[in-house]
Amino acid sequence: MYGLLPTSFITTYGLQLGSTLQAVVLTMALANRIYQERESRTRSREAELAALSAQRRAEQRVMDQAMRDPLTQLPNRACFELNASQKLHLRPGRRWAVCVARLDNLAAVTKTLGHHNSDRLLEVVSLRLHQIARDLPGIEPIGANDEDCLAVLEPSTFAYLMDAGTASANPRQMARSMEQLREPIDYLGMQVPLDCCIGVALFPDHGKDLNTLVRQAYVAQETPIAREKGQAYYDPARDPYSPERLTLVTELRRAIDENQLALWFQPKRCLKRNEIVGVEALIRWPDRQPAVFADQIIAVAEQSGLIRPLTRWVMEQALGARKVLLEAGLDLAVSINISPNNLRERDFPLFVQRLMTSHHQHRGRLILEVTETSMMQDPTNSMRTLRSLDHAGIPLAIDDFGSGYSSLSYIKQLPACEVKIDRSLITDLLSHTDDRIIVKTTIDMCHSLGYQVVAEGVEDEETTELLREMGCDMIQGYVLARPQPLADLIRQLRPEAQAFRS
Numbered sequence: 023m024y025g026l027l028p029t030s031f032i033t034t035y036g037l038q039l040g041s042t043l044q045a046v047v048l049t050m051a052l053a054n055r056i057y058q059e060r061e062s063r064t065r066s067r068e069a070e071l072a073a074l075s076a077q078r079r080a081e082q083r084v085m086d087q088a089m090r091d092p093l094t095q096l097p098n099r100a101c102f103e104l105n106a107s108q109k110l111h112l113r114p115g116r117r118w119a120v121c122v123a124r125l126d127n128l129a130a131v132t133k134t135l136g137h138h139n140s141d142r143l144l145e146v147v148s149l150r151l152h153q154i155a156r157d158l159p160g161i162e163p164i165g166a167n168d169e170d171c172l173a174v175l176e177p178s179t180f181a182y183l184m185d186a187g188t189a190s191a192n193p194r195q196m197a198r199s200m201e202q203l204r205e206p207i208d209y210l211g212m213q214v215p216l217d218c219c220i221g222v223a224l225f226p227d228h229g230k231d232l233n234t235l236v237r238q239a240y241v242a243q244e245t246p247i248a249r250e251k252g253q254a255y256y257d258p259a260r261d262p263y264s265p266e267r268l269t270l271v272t273e274l275r276r277a278i279d280e281n282q283l284a285l286w287f288q289p290k291r292c293l294k295r296n297e298i299v300g301v302e303a304l305i306r307w308p309d310r311q312p313a314v315f316a317d318q319i320i321a322v323a324e325q326s327g328l329i330r331p332l333t334r335w336v337m338e339q340a341l342g343a344r345k346v347l348l349e350a351g352l353d354l355a356v357s358i359n360i361s362p363n364n365l366r367e368r369d370f371p372l373f374v375q376r377l378m379t380s381h382h383q384h385r386g387r388l389i390l391e392v393t394e395t396s397m398m399q400d401p402t403n404s405m406r407t408l409r410s411l412d413h414a415g416i417p418l419a420i421d422d423f424g425s426g427y428s429s430l431s432y433i434k435q436l437p438a439c440e441v442k443i444d445r446s447l448i449t450d451l452l453s454h455t456d457d458r459i460i461v462k463t464t465i466d467m468c469h470s471l472g473y474q475v476v477a478e479g480v481e482d483e484e485t486t487e488l489l490r491e492m493g494c495d496m497i498q499g500y501v502l503a504r505p506q507p508l509a510d511l512i513r514q515l516r517p518e519a520q521a522f523r524s
Contacts, residue, residue, distance in 0.1 A: 093177075097170050099174070117227070121221070122181050122240055156169075200252050221239040228258070238256040271328065275326075286305075290498045301356055333361060337374070344356045352515055357389040374414065388417070389440070423443050438473060443475065452485060452488065
């Protein structure tokens with residue numbers, strides 16, 4: 023502009039070029055700044071995502087830990103309840119089986135090997151049970167993945183869910199699985215048996231929600247059937263923990279106190295003399311609606327501890343009934359059933375002795391009947407109690423003989439005066455040759471041991487004559503009379519007694 027430099031393109035357009043260069047530099051700087059800010063935001067977002075991912079992984083680990091048993095790493099109770107409940111509600115039209123398996127001998131293993139070895143053994147057992155469960159027909163996964171099909175409810179209790187239809191269609195495979203569960207575990211060079219009992223509750227037959235089904239499966243696996251066969255289905259009639267059963271316990275206690283129960287009687291006939299020689303007292307609850315059968319009354323009494331006052335009430339009522347029979351001119355022995363729980367009562371023999379001392383006119387005419395299976399539950403205490411009763415002059419009878427698996431070497435030691443053959447061997451006596459052989463052999467064996475033999479459940483004259491030919495001493499059953507109140511029995515027996523005397 024002042025002529026200091028020669029005129030050229032740069033001097034002529036220098037200001038414009040400078041402005042352009044400045045604009046380019048500023049644009050590049052701004053682009054770099056924007057790029058850096060974008061990179062910073064991207065890195066920040068990536069870091070945030072990584073933190074969220076780590077948080078989710080941590081939460082997942084916590085969730086997995088909350089849903090798994092820390093010892094066996096199997097799904098725990100919360101996981102089983104969550105997943106199994108979803109399956110029940112999502113597919114309500116299907117029949118499901120909720121199964122609970124319990125290791126009854128784990129406490130004994132802990133006492134023998136210690137807690138550390140017990141934990142290690144439990145790990146081995148859970149792995150084996152899981153492998154068996156995965157091969158069951160109709161098994162359903164109940165964990166986070168399809169491999170989880172067995173859950174831990176308690177340290178020694180496991181649960182799994184099955185399609186009941188598929189399982190029932192494959193009985194042989196189910197039977198093989200039960201055999202595998204019974205096989206012992208090889209641990210520390212020892213063969214440790216698995217006393218595994220399984221209880222099964224069916225949806226919707228037994229319940230509509232999982233909590234109820236699990237409770238019912240627990241009840242089923244505690245039953246004698248589960249301990250004997252390894253598996254049992256829930257039976258509402260034998261649930262000692264149901265609200266109905268608890269109500270029944272309260273009503274039964276009141277019925278005993280207020281004398282609302284009654285004794286009915288069924289006669290026994292001597293085949294040689296062809297006359298009625300005794301009666302069996304059977305408990306009834308006449309005014310209770312709905313009706314409760316005798317076996318239900320006994321089961322409730324045994325489970326609730328009411329069997330002690332109930333048995334004492336029955337004995338006192340039986341002695342009162344025999345007094346009435348004597349006044350009617352009928353000198354008959356009265357038989358009553360006692361529970362295996364009574365045999366475990368230390369003061370039971372003393373109570374019976376005192377009772378017979380107070381009613382000395384009935385001494386030797388009140389017969390106590392004990393089933394052979396009940397005696398085998400606790401042979402030592404049962405034998406001690408029975409011998410005490412025998413020394414006191416109380417006649418004893420072995421009831422339901424042939425229905426259990428008692429040892430003959432034990433039976434021959436019992437201080438009994440008679441043996442009652444179970445009705446299961448008498449019902450088909452005319453049509454089954456095997457039953458006739460068993461009954462004839464039993465009669466001969468009992469006579470050799472000094473027992474009199476009573477056949478229960480005789481319903482026709484043909485069976486009566488066959489038993490007479492076999493040498494049976496007495497019969498009892500519908501061929502004589504059904505169980506009936508004492509007054510009806512006396513009306514029936516008085517003309518019969520006169521006919522026999524004539």
